[in-house]
Structures are given as structure tokens and as C-alpha cells.
Amino acid sequence: LGLDKLDFAVLCSLALAVLAYFSKSKIQELLSSDDAIKVNSDSRDVVQVLRENNKNYLVLYGSQTGTAEDYAKKFGKEMAAKFSLNVMCADVENYDLENLNDLPSNVIVSLFISTYGEGDFPDGAIPFEDFLTARESGDLSNVKYTLFGLGNSTYEFFNGAAKRVEKYMNEAGATRVGPFGEADDGAGTTDEDFLTWKDSVMEELKDQLGLDEHEQVFEPSFEYKQISQGVSNEISLGEPTAQYMPNNKIEFSPEGKQVGPFDATHPYVAPITATRELFSSGDRNCIHAEFDLSGSNIKYTTGDHLAIWPSNPDEKIAKFLECFDLDADTVFSLVPRDSTVKLPFPVPTTIGAAVRHYLEITGPVSRQFIASLVQFAPKEDLKVELTELSRDRDFFAKEVTVKYLDLADALLHISHGAKWGSVPWNFLVESVPRLQPRYYSISSSSLTEKQVVHVTAVVENFPNPSLDDHQPVTGVTTNLLRNLQLAQNKEDIQKTTLPVHFSLEGPRGLFKGYKLPVHVRRSTFRLPSNTNTPVIMIGPGTGVAPFRGFVRERVKLLEKQPNTTLGKHLLFYGSRNTSDFLYQEEWPDYSKKLGDSFEMIVAHSRLENKSKVYVQDKLIERKDEIYDLVKNKGAFIYVCGDAKGMAQSVHAAFVKILSEGSEISTDDATAILKAMKPGGRYQEDVW
Ligand code: FAD
Known part of the structure; x- marks a missing residue:
């Protein structure tokens, strides 16, 4: 063809550029917003979206701290896994329910509602309450629903929101299927309350919908893609939201501060300007930390709460990865199978980043989770063991709950240390709940410290009686704060005295210089406006x-x-x-x-x-x-x-x-x- 060296070089670089472009655009195609509450479909009409996506079961939740959402999703997953139903699971906040009465006659709606404060609906579910109160007799006469409330009996208005849902649904002519379930966090029985309710409601649903039950088969909500390319700017390394990714430049004010709005879906990465240990007594510690919100436009009022977005400790991450035989560096993406499914966190990302920043890998493990793992048991005897644990409440309590085992601990305990590499990573991503922010009552006054928020957190560690060395059962956020306080004050404490250790730099150094993602939640805890009032x-x-x-x-x-x-x-x-x-x-x-x-x-x-x-x-x-x-x-x-x-x-x-x-x-x-x-x-x- 008579190409000279220069032509050849130009052609090669063109080819490389095209290749680079396509691999980048492929990643960009996979890279989606993490905005968990964004509705991808143009329509907000719940019935229209359900029909468009060929769904035949509806689960709706109103959640304040993520618990109702977690149980709603667990329920939806199990309905899909056991009955091959096409379940749509959604936050009531994201849809218009005006046409709820037009649900196809074979579609039942399962409602999961948590109660917050003085018997109130969760913030995002207030429009749902307004919708219900505006219904007149007969307005929902075609609707069949199940109802599970998440509450705490130590509060006066125990499950107040769910009780009101029951009342309004009833008045509007809707028909409840199965019992009205009430979880009681005050008695520490949320999980067991859910399981008892779920078993009875599923029997009822089987009858009403003529469902055939089969062994649980995981129905993925996302198409899982492993990406062979290494880490680039498009890959999340655990950024709290997509806005913090290097290519999604967040706006900065003239003073170089991030510009909001910051809220429960988009936290502010706040500098922690001071920390100190308020006391250290035996195995107990309490940390005072000061978060500087200046320039963020976040306002707070004395009595509000600060939500701190934590990450998991190194030891727990290592155990989780080991248990499931996972490679922390694997890059993966998730593509929702339809528009009703929202991404749980920014993707593509690495397995290591997801385990550190996005998944709640510690804390008690539920019997239902153990049941959902039966299908992936690596050996027959482990399948039998898991089945027995998931069916026998007392056996489960004795073997798992009273030993304070988290998921990885429990599985390694059951298998005597053998790995569980047979459990697919995409199942874990969809089944392990999202790591939730923890709330702290603000201990500063907005009159004194306008832009600085103080919190006072007691470090949650207690000795595990089932371990010979009584190693502590650890809380995530409070141990993170303690690690941060020790590092910030350069205290000469031997690392071994800490039960768990954290990476404090954050994804791409985002938390470097002692920073953590936070948002402020308004509360009603307010001093009387009349200063004479005692x-x-x-x-x-x-x-x-x-x-x-x-x-x-x-x-x-x-x-x-x-x-x-x-x-x-x-x-x-x-x-x-x-x-x-x-x-x-x-x-x-x-x-x-x-x-x-x-x-x-x-x-x-x-x-x-x-x-x-x-x-x-x-x-x-x-x-x-x-x-x-x-x-x-x-x-x-x-x-x-x-x-x-x-x-x-x-x-x-x-x-x-x-x-x-x-x-x-x-x-x-x-x-x-x-x-x-x-x-x-x-x-x-x-x-
Ligand atoms: P988590 O990781 O959430 O663990 C919670 C508990 O479970 C810990 O005690 C942990 O040791 C235990 N645990 C861990 N693994 C297991 C297991 N496998 N089995 C059983 N148990 C296990 N706290 C304050 O200190 N100060 C405040 O001002 C404050 N204000 C609050 C205000 C509000 C509105 C709310 C809702 C809570 C407030 N809290 C406050 C509590 C706080 O939000 C956290 O719950 C607390 O700090 C523990 O968080 P953590 O991430 O350290 O523990």
C-alpha cells in the first residue's frame, strides 16, 4: 500500500485513540449515577411504571434510617426467589400513588412503614400520609395490601405510623391480606417479628395468588459485569456519591468549599477540626468531635442531629473478603435490569471499595439471610446445617445470636473455617444491606458555634462472652471516631490496644486531613422560645x-x-x-x-x-x-x-x-x- 513510517505511526495512534475512546465510553456507559432515590422512568405513576416493567408484585416502603427499606427489600427478594414473581420494590417517596386503586387485580401491595419520633411517618413518607388522609371511603376498594410496621415499644406511639396506615387503608376500603405485623426494636425482636409475620403472610399470599413455592433461586435485579480494565477516574473507590468522583467535578465556592445542597442523599465531607477523648475508663471511651460546616451552606439548629457516614474497619473487611474468597481489586459494574431498580451505590467500583464503604458487613446476622444462602452452600452437609439454622429459631439463637457473630463470623463458624467462595458476589451486593449513616445528637449550640457541630459519642465495644479472649464486639462509627481522634492528636497509643483499625484517608484521599461525610437531620427537640419558661x-x-x-x-x-x-x-x-x-x-x-x-x-x-x-x-x-x-x-x-x-x-x-x-x-x-x-x-x- 506504500505506507511510509509516518503514515503508519499516525494510523497506529489513531487506532489506539479509537480503542481508548471505546473502552472509556464503555466504562462511561456502565458508570451510572449512584442516586439511589432517582427514578429512571419518566413517569412517577406507580401503576404505570409497574405495568411498563411487567411487574406483578408491588412492595412499597417508608424508611427513616434504612431498616424498613432493608426489610422491604428482603421480603421482595424472597417473593421473587421463592415464587418467581416479578417484584417492584420502591420507596413511597419516589412515586405518585394517585392511581393505586387501578393496580391490576392480581397485584398485591406489601407496605413496610417505620415510625419515627412521636409516632410520625418517616420524612420521605409524609406525602404518603397526606395521600392516605385525602382518601375517601371506597377510594382504595380494589387495593389488597399486606402491612408490616417497624417500631419500638419503648416509645409511646409504638408503630404509630403503621397503625395510621392501617386505619386509613381500612377507611378507604382497601383489604388487608394476612396479619398486621409489628416489629419491636425495643424488645430487640425486629428480626424474629419479621420472620413470624412473613411466614404467615406468605402462606396467605400463596393461597390468594395461587403461587407455587420452590426452593429459593436468586433472581438478580442487576446485570453484573466484571470489568477487566484497571482503576481509572471512572471507577468509584468508595466515594460517598457520584458527585465526588474525579470526573464529576462538584462545584466549589470562591473560598474553595464544596457547594451543596447537601442532604441525606448527598453528604458534605466535613473537616473535623478538633477531637478529644472525654473519658477513658477501663474498656470504655467517649469521644468529642467537632465538624466544621462553614462554606457548605448547611444550617443547623441547637437540638438537631448529625448523621455520620462511616466506613468499615480493616479487620472486618479482611475477614469478609476471606470468607467469600473475594479479590478486593476486582472492578465490577451493575446495570439495573429495569427502570424500577435503583443502583445501591456508585458503580463501576471495586469489590474492596464496596466492602469498605458501601456494605453493612458487621452487626447481627439474620435467620432469613442464612435461609437465602442455602442455595449457595458449598457442600451438602453445610446445606443441611444452614437449613436447620434457618428453620430453628432456638438453634440459631444458640449458635449465632448469643455468640455475637456477624455474617462472615457465622459462616466461618458453621464451616469450621472453610471458605464460602460458592456464594456469588452479585448476590452479596444485592443482599447485604447498604452501610447506613449513624445519628448523633448535636452537643453544640448554633448560637455559639454557627458553623461548627459538636458530637459526643461513646465508643461501642463490649466483651464477647463467647470468645475465650473476650475480644470486644465493636461498633463501626464510634470506633472510627476513636481511631480518628487518636490519629489526629498523634497519641502514642500502641495500635494493638485498638480492637479495630480504619483507613482514614478515604477514597482517593477524599477524607485526608481528618474529614468524614456528614449530613444534618432536623429534629423537633427545641428549647421553648420564651426564655422565662422553666x-x-x-x-x-x-x-x-x-x-x-x-x-x-x-x-x-x-x-x-x-x-x-x-x-x-x-x-x-x-x-x-x-x-x-x-x-x-x-x-x-x-x-x-x-x-x-x-x-x-x-x-x-x-x-x-x-x-x-x-x-x-x-x-x-x-x-x-x-x-x-x-x-x-x-x-x-x-x-x-x-x-x-x-x-x-x-x-x-x-x-x-x-x-x-x-x-x-x-x-x-x-x-x-x-x-x-x-x-x-x-x-x-x-x-
Ligand atoms: P454499630 O456498628 O451500629 O453497632 C451497634 C451495636 O451493635 C454496637 O454496640 C456493637 O457493639 C453491636 N454489634 C456489633 N456487631 C454485633 C453482632 N454481631 N451482634 C450483636 N451486636 C453487635 N450515640 C452517642 O454516643 N451519642 C449521641 O449523642 C447519640 N445520639 C443519637 C441520636 C439519635 C437520634 C439516634 C437514633 C442515635 C443516637 N446515638 C448516639 C446512637 C448512635 O447513632 C449509634 O447507634 C451508636 O454510636 C453506635 O454506632 P456504631 O456505628 O459505633 O455501632
Whole structure:
């Protein structure tokens, strides 16, 4: 052809450029937004989308912290795996339900609704509540539904949102199939409540829909693609959202700060400007951390919550990868099989990044998960063992739950250390829940620290009684904060003293210089606007966090407006002894500045040679004064901290104080406290 050397070189480079272009565009084609709430279909009409995608079962959830979503997805997956149904699983937030009554007659809708705060719907499900309340009798007469509520019986309005769904659906003429399920996180039985409900509802559904049950067969919702090319800018290395990927430049303000809006779907990577250990006592630690939100446009108000997006510790990641015989460097992508399925996190990514940043690999393992693994058991005897564990609640509790095993621990325990490489990675991606942000009551005041948010977190470690060396059962976020605090303060602590270790640099160094992704969640925990109103705060342990914020708020107010008059502010605080007394050095200063309007009453439950005293005991000690403040002076009551024991004991103390003071029955006193809640006179921030 008579090509000279130059022509040949030009042709070669052209060919290379075309190749590079195509492999890049192929990756870009695979690279999709991680926006888990984005609806790909143009339509928001749930019935239209269901029909367009040939779905024959509908699961809808309203979730605040991800638990209802997790159970809804588990349920949907099992319906698909056992009955070969084409299930559409969606957040109520993302669809219009106006035409719900036009669902095809053979389609049943399963509702999973969590309750938040004072019997409220999750934030994203408020339009769903509005939709339901606007229905008139008969409006939903064609709808058949199942209902599972996720709640906590230590709260007064246990499963309040789900109960209201039941009421509204009923009034609108819809027909419930199977029992109304209620999970109780307060009793720690969510998983078992779900399993009991699910078994009975599935029997009912089998009858009503004429379903044939077969052994579970995993029905992938995504087309899984392994990518042979190495890591490039298009591959997520664990960025919290696609906006943080190198090629998706996020906007920066003139001061070089990221521009939002930042919210629960797009966190701000906040610099942590200071951390300190508030106490270290035996195996207990508590960390104070300060997150700088300046330039982010995020606003917070005293009493709000900060959500921290964690990542998993090295040890747990290594065990998970080993258990499933996974290669951390493998690059993969997921392509939704239809428009009703949302990507769980930014892809393409590596297996290592997904396990570190996106999957909840620690924490208790559920019996249902074990059941879904039967199909992948590497050997017959393990299949039998898994089947037995998944069917026998007591056997499962004895072998897994009381040993505090997470998924990898449990499987390696069952197989005596043999790997589970037969479990497909795409099954794990679709079945292991997404790593969730953890919430913290903000312990600063927006009046004092406008742009800086303080949190007070007790490190969650407790010795595992089933292990010979009692190695601790560890919490993810709080151990991450502790690692960060030690590194930031360059403390000379031998690495071996920490039960788990974390990579603090983040994907592509995004968290370098001590940063973590966060978002702020609004709460209703607010001081009364009238400063003369007396305030009674009860917050033992880290429950004191928002009250530190409240007190700092009042101190600042007096500094700015010295003529302000303050009602009585009583803070009931409790700790085990004096060594775990939080912010011990700060309170005298606040007292000095607030004068007679502030008093801190402290209860210690583990002082040597002294009997145990709790905050509720201190309330009773001061019963006459408390009664007067509540009954005659309109005091606002705030309770923060442990939902199980403390909040109930404190409530009981108030019932006693009111019933004795007014000489009324405890039922009447309870009713008075209940009536105080809607007006914000009895507020709880408990967990
Ligand atoms: P996680 O990883 O979530 O683990 C939770 C617990 O499970 C830990 O105790 C862990 O040890 C245990 N665990 C781990 N593996 C297993 C297993 N296999 N079996 C059984 N158990 C296991 N906390 C504060 O300290 N301060 C606050 O101000 C505060 N405010 C809050 C406000 C709100 C509105 C809410 C909802 C919660 C608040 N919390 C607060 C609690 C906080 O959100 C976290 O739940 C807590 O810090 C634990 O998070 P973690 O990631 O460290 O533990």
C-alpha cells in the first residue's frame, strides 16, 4: 500500500485513540449515577411504571434510617426467589400513588412503614400520609395490601405510623391480606417479628395468588459485569456519591468549599477540626468531635442531629473478603435490569471499595439471610446445617445470636473455617444491606458555634462472652471516631490496644486531613422560645449531648442580651462515677454565667461503697419543686439518651410526681404527660 513510517505511526495512534475512546465510553456507559432515590422512568405513576416493567408484585416502603427499606427489600427478594414473581420494590417517596386503586387485580401491595419520633411517618413518607388522609371511603376498594410496621415499644406511639396506615387503608376500603405485623426494636425482636409475620403472610399470599413455592433461586435485579480494565477516574473507590468522583467535578465556592445542597442523599465531607477523648475508663471511651460546616451552606439548629457516614474497619473487611474468597481489586459494574431498580451505590467500583464503604458487613446476622444462602452452600452437609439454622429459631439463637457473630463470623463458624467462595458476589451486593449513616445528637449550640457541630459519642465495644479472649464486639462509627481522634492528636497509643483499625484517608484521599461525610437531620427537640419558661432536662451519659447545646445557647443569649430573664433550668445528669462525668470541667463555668437560673443535679450509679443513684431517683428527691415547675409554671421537660431503661423510668418518675402532687390516679397523670407532648412540653430524643 506504500505506507511510509509516518503514515503508519499516525494510523497506529489513531487506532489506539479509537480503542481508548471505546473502552472509556464503555466504562462511561456502565458508570451510572449512584442516586439511589432517582427514578429512571419518566413517569412517577406507580401503576404505570409497574405495568411498563411487567411487574406483578408491588412492595412499597417508608424508611427513616434504612431498616424498613432493608426489610422491604428482603421480603421482595424472597417473593421473587421463592415464587418467581416479578417484584417492584420502591420507596413511597419516589412515586405518585394517585392511581393505586387501578393496580391490576392480581397485584398485591406489601407496605413496610417505620415510625419515627412521636409516632410520625418517616420524612420521605409524609406525602404518603397526606395521600392516605385525602382518601375517601371506597377510594382504595380494589387495593389488597399486606402491612408490616417497624417500631419500638419503648416509645409511646409504638408503630404509630403503621397503625395510621392501617386505619386509613381500612377507611378507604382497601383489604388487608394476612396479619398486621409489628416489629419491636425495643424488645430487640425486629428480626424474629419479621420472620413470624412473613411466614404467615406468605402462606396467605400463596393461597390468594395461587403461587407455587420452590426452593429459593436468586433472581438478580442487576446485570453484573466484571470489568477487566484497571482503576481509572471512572471507577468509584468508595466515594460517598457520584458527585465526588474525579470526573464529576462538584462545584466549589470562591473560598474553595464544596457547594451543596447537601442532604441525606448527598453528604458534605466535613473537616473535623478538633477531637478529644472525654473519658477513658477501663474498656470504655467517649469521644468529642467537632465538624466544621462553614462554606457548605448547611444550617443547623441547637437540638438537631448529625448523621455520620462511616466506613468499615480493616479487620472486618479482611475477614469478609476471606470468607467469600473475594479479590478486593476486582472492578465490577451493575446495570439495573429495569427502570424500577435503583443502583445501591456508585458503580463501576471495586469489590474492596464496596466492602469498605458501601456494605453493612458487621452487626447481627439474620435467620432469613442464612435461609437465602442455602442455595449457595458449598457442600451438602453445610446445606443441611444452614437449613436447620434457618428453620430453628432456638438453634440459631444458640449458635449465632448469643455468640455475637456477624455474617462472615457465622459462616466461618458453621464451616469450621472453610471458605464460602460458592456464594456469588452479585448476590452479596444485592443482599447485604447498604452501610447506613449513624445519628448523633448535636452537643453544640448554633448560637455559639454557627458553623461548627459538636458530637459526643461513646465508643461501642463490649466483651464477647463467647470468645475465650473476650475480644470486644465493636461498633463501626464510634470506633472510627476513636481511631480518628487518636490519629489526629498523634497519641502514642500502641495500635494493638485498638480492637479495630480504619483507613482514614478515604477514597482517593477524599477524607485526608481528618474529614468524614456528614449530613444534618432536623429534629423537633427545641428549647421553648420564651426564655422565662422553666426547663427540666434529663440526660444521663451521652444523653447530655443536646443539653450541653441548650445550656451553651442560654449562656450565649445572656452574653448577647444581658437583660434577658431566664426561667429555672434544671439539668439532671447521670454517670457511673466521677471518671466518666462528661464535660466535667465545663459545667462550673456555665453555672457561673447563668447564676441562679441554672442548676445541675448529678446522680452516680457506681460510686464505691455507695448505693446506686439514677436520674429518676434525683427527680423524685426534688419532687415538690418539679411538681411546682410542671404544674404551675409551665415547665418544658426534655429527656435524652437510652430509650429502653432510662426514658421509661424517667417517665414513671414524672407520673409519680404528678399523681402524688395532684392526688390523681397514675392513669390521669399519664394522660396529662401525653397531652403535654404535642405542644412540645414533654420532648424525648432517645435511642
Ligand atoms: P454499630 O456498628 O451500629 O453497632 C451497634 C451495636 O451493635 C454496637 O454496640 C456493637 O457493639 C453491636 N454489634 C456489633 N456487631 C454485633 C453482632 N454481631 N451482634 C450483636 N451486636 C453487635 N450515640 C452517642 O454516643 N451519642 C449521641 O449523642 C447519640 N445520639 C443519637 C441520636 C439519635 C437520634 C439516634 C437514633 C442515635 C443516637 N446515638 C448516639 C446512637 C448512635 O447513632 C449509634 O447507634 C451508636 O454510636 C453506635 O454506632 P456504631 O456505628 O459505633 O455501632
